[in-house]
Amino acid sequence: MRTIRVPAAVCGLLALLLGLPFAGGTTPGALDRSADAAVARLSPGVLRALVFPTEPAVVVALGLLAVFLCLRAGRKADAGLALGAPLLAVLLTGLLLKPLYDRWKNDTLVYPSGHTVSLVAVLTVLVLVTRRVFVAVLGGLALLAATAGLVGLGYHYLTDVVGGTLFAVAVVLLTWSVPRPEPARSAG
Template sequence: MRVVVAAGCALVALLLGLLFAGDRGPGDVDAAAQSVVAGWPREVLVALVFPTEPYVVWAVVPAAAVWCLRTARPRDALFAALAPALAVAVNTWVLKPLFDRWKNDTLVYPSGHTVIMVATLVVVFVLVGRRARAIVAVVGPVLLVCVALGMAGLGYHYVTDVAGGAAFATSAVLALRGLIPLDRRADVGVRE
């Protein structure tokens, strides 16, 4: 199942990237989202993008790695530490220049803030037990919608940048999971 989801997300990120490559303007979906958030108070928009702030997300990454080490899961700790960082690096140094989508003199596709947030959420989803996965599966999409609206309202990104970032991050983390097998520990309830 992981391979199918990873491939599907990679395809979505690629197709969105090709659709908007080099384009400096919003598509219809982007324009519609911008019209929805037009006039929202800046404080609300800033609060919506808070989960993507580096100091928020980067606090979760070492916490996940330490948790894995404390539960005798060294491969999971390596995965928790590497997956978000590699996703951000590939996004920044390969995908953004490749797709060449600009907004306000900045490369914006896929959204780097979205990549780090979603990569971290997918890492947590993979590492936790079944009950906690259900929480992440509900909270994650809600956060993503909030982030998309906040980014659009602040003028940082188009919502298609956010969608592409989410798709790429999911694909990248799941692909890396295939390269770093899950540590199996019955006492922590981890199952893949």
């Protein structure tokens, strides 16, 4: 699992650096303005549907699915990480990064996107648990949909979503790279 430490560190560093130009401000960057324009034609109903994957009920259900899959496979340590890694990412985002970057939109701290951190952390765990390409593809599609919804509804700038994605991946990969005991092999 040491091989995931390098991409984890790169994602974490990029997340931290991406927010620096926007710290303490409310002004969108050029990329943010382009993203706003790209989704401006979508109706509010479509945008609400697109943001659905970030709803707490969906994120919790996906997280519980990851825990269940780990427990079913006899991987108790992984089940603990499947639960703990997303929680850690969300807590660090809300308690540390958002106040540190102090980026505002509509009277709310927005960098990095907590909606995105929760979704991406759970999706990253699911990819690590299942090791299935189709899970990664479905997760990527859910993230793209949520990004359009979050930007289109004015909840976040695109850079908030990208920063949240990078940070969530970093936290989950760093947490997942912690050494843990191998499950006991079945004798039967």
